[in-house]
Each structure stands twice: as structure tokens, then as C-alpha cells.
Amino acid sequence: MKSILAPPYEILIAKHTGMCxxxxxxxxxxxxxxxxxxxxxxxxxxxxxxxxxxxxxxxxxxxxxxxxxxxxxxxxxxxxxxxxxxxxxxxxxxxxxxxxxCPLVKVAHAKLAKVVAEGFQPVIIGKEGHVEVRGLQGDFPKARVILHPDDIATIPHVKRIGIISQTTQPIDRVRALVNEVRKQRPEVEVVYFDTVCYPTKDRQTALHELCHAAELVFAIGGKNSNNTAQLARTARKLGCKAYHIEAPNDIKPEWLDGIRKIGVTAGTSTLDESLEAVVLHLQALAKTQKSFTKQLSKAS
Ligand code: SF4
Structure with a gap:
């Protein structure tokens, strides 16, 4: 994790972040x-x-x-x-x-092909309608897509279930859902291939580290970026305040009131320069916050 001192706060940049x-x-x-x-x-x-x-x-x-x-x-x-x-x-x-x-999306297709060839009911842990999931379903129309424990009821009652996941799903959610399938269908043979890609895993692990150190996290990426939204959601689950922003101007200065450690991360489709622009903006805001603090202390 990289640290930039910008009094009155410190900016922490996640170890793994940004474009994959x-x-x-x-x-x-x-x-x-x-x-x-x-x-x-x-x-x-x-x-x-x-x-x-x-x-x-x-x-x-x-x-x-x-x-x-x-x-x-x-x-x-x-x-x-x-x-x-x-x-x-x-x-x-x-x-x-x-x-x-991406070669890692091809791995997900290959693993799904394997479970189908071996006679398992194919199941994809992922978001219905996401382009990667549509591609997987297009190749294997019998595949069921699940994202929540309630969705498990939509899997046909068969003897063997083969599960893979969309490459960008949080690994914790995937493992929890696989366990839930095994719990709900104890009589069924369930095989699972971990097809969450390593850049996604690295970014999620780095986010845990970031949330441990920061009070507030900015997840930078397009408003339509699913994995950036997921980074912000995970940060909130980990107990940080978190905002999904697209550009520096999305930051409201009052969000930074009283904050001493700001974490920055970015989705897998975010350009390096977008992250740099946010860091520069936070540094510039620090200067205005510092002079505001000085004025307050002079007035009191
Ligand atoms: S997020 Fe993972 S699977 Fe998707 S393009 Fe990046 S490396 Fe490939």
C-alpha cells in the first residue's frame, strides 16, 4: 500500500488497483x-x-x-x-x-465446457445479463445463473451440479454460495471450479488491507462499472465509509471533514490517469482544508 502525506490527512493507495x-x-x-x-x-x-x-x-x-x-x-x-x-x-x-x-474469461468457458461434458448440471455464480455471463450462457444454454441463496431453488433437482463463477465476482461471495448449494442439496454431488480471476482477487485482498487502515475509501471507475461498485460495497461491508466516484469533481469536500486517512482504489477498467487525477485533487483539497483549519483556530 502506498502512502502520500497530505496534511491534514494521509492518502493511502491500494496495493493492487486499477486496470487489469x-x-x-x-x-x-x-x-x-x-x-x-x-x-x-x-x-x-x-x-x-x-x-x-x-x-x-x-x-x-x-x-x-x-x-x-x-x-x-x-x-x-x-x-x-x-x-x-x-x-x-x-x-x-x-x-x-x-x-x-481475456484469457481468464476463456478459462471460465473451458471449465463450464468441462462440467457440461462430464454430465453435471452447469451453474454460473454471476450477474444475470452481464456480458460475460451472457457469453457463457450463450455457449451453454442449460446453465443456471445464481447470485443469492434464494436463487439456488432455480437449479433443477439433479444428482450432479458443476459450478463456475463470473471472473469478477467477489471470491468470498462465491465460496459462501458454493457452501450454501452443498448445504441445501446434501444428497447431490457438487463440483466447483474457482474461475474468479486473480486480478479481481488481488484487488479484493488489497481492499481489505486498505479498509483496515483507512476511514474513508474512494472506489474510482465508470458509474456502469460493476466491479467498481462492488469494491465500494465491499468496503462498506468492511466498515469503511465508501463512495463510488467517476472523477475528482464527484468528491464533495464535506465528505472529508474530520477524516485523517483516505483510501483510494479503482476498478479493473479504470485508467491510471483517473486514479492520479483523484489523488492530485485530494492533495489540492488538503491545502484548502489546512488553510480553513488555520482560519478557524485564529478565530477561536
Ligand atoms: S477482470 Fe479479470 S477476467 Fe476480466 S478482463 Fe480483467 S483480468 Fe480478465
């Missing part, structure tokens, strides 16, 4: 492609408006993955992956497909 290698690689591949061709991103490359507008400025277009019409010949599948039928539909429609699926 999977999103970074997808952005780099897209930028390389855009140097030569115009290209259409199928869905959102990253749940981050800054990333989106930067790629659009470089000539990227966007279209829904579920359709098969794009304004350019070259189309890009995002780091979250897609079902094979979607890839094939675009290829068969005559488009050149560049696939930037």
Missing part, C-alpha cells in the same frame, strides 16, 4: 487495429466512459454484439468474451473478427 491486464491488452489491440482500419467494438470494451470516448476519437464505432450489422468490415469482440454462436454469426455475415477475449 485483460482490459489493458484489449485496449492496446484495439488501438493497434485503429491505426490501420476503422473498426466496430461489439458492446463496451471497458465499462469506462473515458476509455470509450478516447477510442471513439481514434475512429472506433460501436454496435451491439447480439446483432450482425456493423458500420465497418472489421469488428472487435471485447475482453468479456462472447458465445461461439455470436463469433460465428459475425464471421458468417462476412465481417473480419478480432477477438480480444
Amino acid at each position: 491486464f485483460g482490459v489493458r491488452q484489449a485496449i492496446e489491440a484495439t488501438e493497434t487495429l485503429l491505426k490501420k482500419n476503422t473498426a466496430t467494438i461489439l458492446g463496451q470494451l471497458a465499462h469506462n466512459p473515458t476509455v470509450k470516448s478516447r477510442l471513439v476519437a481514434k475512429g472506433a464505432r460501436t454496435a451491439p454484439l447480439e446483432k450482425s450489422q456493423a458500420p465497418t468490415k472489421q469488428v472487435i469482440i471485447t475482453a468479456h468474451g462472447a458465445a461461439d454462436r455470436d463469433r460465428k454469426r459475425w464471421t458468417n455475415a462476412g465481417y473480419q473478427v478480432t477477438d480480444t477475449t
Whole structure:
């Protein structure tokens, strides 16, 4: 954990934070492609408006993955992956497909394929409708998606259940749900493959450390970033005040009243510069808070 002294407070930056290698690689591949061709991103490359507008400025277009019409010949599948039928539909429609699926999302597809091949009822721990989960379900339509203990009732009554998870789910929630499945279905053979990706695990572990040290945590990332929202939720569960912010201007100075240790973390689709901008803003706010404190002490 990095510490920056900015009296009257200290800014603590999580040991593991910000953009993961999977999103970074997808952005780099897209930028390389855009140097030569115009290209259409199928869905959102990253749940981050800054990333989106930067790629659009470089000539990227966007279209829904579920359709098969794009304004350019070259189309890009995002780091979250897609079902094979979607890839094939675009290829068969005559488009050149560049696939930037993260290797760790491919692991989740491979593990789900394994449980299906071995005759287990496939179950995904994840968020219904999330693009990665849609891709997994597209490949294995019999898969049930669960996120809460109540959802376990939707799993058919079978003898064998094979569970994997969306790569970005908090590992504590996943393990608790797997245990709950075993508890609710004691007669069933349950196998579980841990497909939560290590950047997600590292960020969650670093968040525990951050919350241990800080009174207030800022989780930086697009408002539509599920994993940034999850970081803020986990921080609150761990007993910190926490705010999900997109940019420095989202910070209300009164949030910092009486706070001495501020934690900063960022989602896996957040640019380094967004985190730096928040830290610089907190340093600038510290100066105004200091002069305000001086004025108060002079007046008293
Ligand atoms: S969050 Fe994990 S699975 Fe998703 S792109 Fe990043 S490294 Fe890959």
C-alpha cells in the first residue's frame, strides 16, 4: 500500500488497483487495429466512459454484439468474451473478427465446457445479463445463473451440479454460495471450479488491507462499472465509509471533514490517469482544508 502525506490527512493507495491486464491488452489491440482500419467494438470494451470516448476519437464505432450489422468490415469482440454462436454469426455475415477475449474469461468457458461434458448440471455464480455471463450462457444454454441463496431453488433437482463463477465476482461471495448449494442439496454431488480471476482477487485482498487502515475509501471507475461498485460495497461491508466516484469533481469536500486517512482504489477498467487525477485533487483539497483549519483556530 502506498502512502502520500497530505496534511491534514494521509492518502493511502491500494496495493493492487486499477486496470487489469485483460482490459489493458484489449485496449492496446484495439488501438493497434485503429491505426490501420476503422473498426466496430461489439458492446463496451471497458465499462469506462473515458476509455470509450478516447477510442471513439481514434475512429472506433460501436454496435451491439447480439446483432450482425456493423458500420465497418472489421469488428472487435471485447475482453468479456462472447458465445461461439455470436463469433460465428459475425464471421458468417462476412465481417473480419478480432477477438480480444481475456484469457481468464476463456478459462471460465473451458471449465463450464468441462462440467457440461462430464454430465453435471452447469451453474454460473454471476450477474444475470452481464456480458460475460451472457457469453457463457450463450455457449451453454442449460446453465443456471445464481447470485443469492434464494436463487439456488432455480437449479433443477439433479444428482450432479458443476459450478463456475463470473471472473469478477467477489471470491468470498462465491465460496459462501458454493457452501450454501452443498448445504441445501446434501444428497447431490457438487463440483466447483474457482474461475474468479486473480486480478479481481488481488484487488479484493488489497481492499481489505486498505479498509483496515483507512476511514474513508474512494472506489474510482465508470458509474456502469460493476466491479467498481462492488469494491465500494465491499468496503462498506468492511466498515469503511465508501463512495463510488467517476472523477475528482464527484468528491464533495464535506465528505472529508474530520477524516485523517483516505483510501483510494479503482476498478479493473479504470485508467491510471483517473486514479492520479483523484489523488492530485485530494492533495489540492488538503491545502484548502489546512488553510480553513488555520482560519478557524485564529478565530477561536
Ligand atoms: S477482470 Fe479479470 S477476467 Fe476480466 S478482463 Fe480483467 S483480468 Fe480478465
